Amino acid sequence: MQIIKDLTNINYSKGNNRKIKYIVIHYVGAVSTARNNASYFKNTYRGASAHYFVDDNEIVQVVEDKDVSWHCGADKYYCEARNSNSIGIEMCCYKKNGKLDISNKIVDKTIELVKELMKKYNIDVNHVVRHYDVSHKVCPAPFVNDENRWNEFKKRLGQAPFKNTTVLEWQKVMNKCYGCELAEDNSYGPDSRAKANNYYLYYEKGKSVIVNDHVKFIQNRLIKKGFSCGESGADKSYGPDTRDAVKAFQKANGLEVDGYVGAETTELLLK
Ligand SMILES: [Zn+2]
Incomplete structure (x- = not known):
């Protein structure tokens, strides 16, 4: 992911080895580009800033992650996020029917x-918040006025639990195969994710092939979604054909194409 750096010389504080715990999402509140914002904050004291500005074409970083940007300071707080423990991201806006909105591309x-920063700083989805959640400022307005848009945003960060009967079937198979004591609650949440990662499936030439009902379950899901696992079909054996089916599935779904069935690939296969 390409990020252009155009750091402000003045609108930030030194981080002093700060611990980053939150990511705070904003919108600019005016029609502008990421580069416009970077130059606005560059050399003149504004008493405000953010780490990143995102527009349709670019992401521009204005304050280093390790330093503090001034994006969510307030007199009264409604969660534990502060400038000192967070990264602030500003989404640029355009006008739709006279109202400011955020394009799908920017979202x-x-x-x-956000996903990259979550990974880098080990931040879970519960610590990704709106400016609104910090101080009740109506920002980013389209995500405050329409709660569904914010829920969708969070869902797409990939960690919101979801429920369906396929999850239940998978949990039963995992328990049977590995005795891993997963709650059979239909819900693909943090425990399910962790087990999917602990008992990930893979194929490597020269290593013994994994053969069990977990493999069979995954093969059936792949087949159901239109990805062939080779002539022998769901044969319980995670060989090269199944690995290739997983890779094709990953490619089609914008996942990392590595042929490993961990938490993310499992999640999409269960949906
Ligand atoms: Zn804001």
């Missing part, structure tokens, strides 16, 4: 950026 890119 997509912001999600990509």
Whole structure:
């Protein structure tokens, strides 16, 4: 992911080895580009700033992650996020029917950026918040006025639990195969994710092939979604054909194409 750096010389504080715990999402509140914002904050004292600005074409970083940007300071707080423990991301706006809105492209890119930062700083989805959640400022307005848009955003960060009967079947198979004591609650949440990662499936030439009902379950899901696991079908054996089916599935779903069935690939196969 390409990030252009155009750091402000003045609108930030030194981080002093700060611990980053939150990511706070904003919108600029005016029509502008990421580069416009970077120059606005560059050399003149503004008493405000953010780490990143995202527009349709670019992501521009204005404050280093390790330093503090001034994006969510307030007199009264409604959660534990502060400038000192968070990264602030501003989404740029356009006007739709006279109202400020955020384009799908910007939302997509912001999600990509947030995911990368979550991974880098080990931040879970519960610590990704709106400016509104910090101080009740109506920001980002389209995500405050329409709660569904914010829920969708969070869902797409990939960690919101979801429920369906396929999850239950999978939990039963995992318990049977590995005795891993997963709650059979239909819900693909943190425990299910962790087990999917602990008991990931893979194929490597020269290593013994994994053969069990977990493999069979995954093969059946692949087949159901239109990905062939080779002539022998769901044969319980995670060989090269199944690995290739997983890779094709990963490619089609925008996942990392590595042929490993861990938490993310499992999640999409269960949906
Ligand atoms: Zn804001």
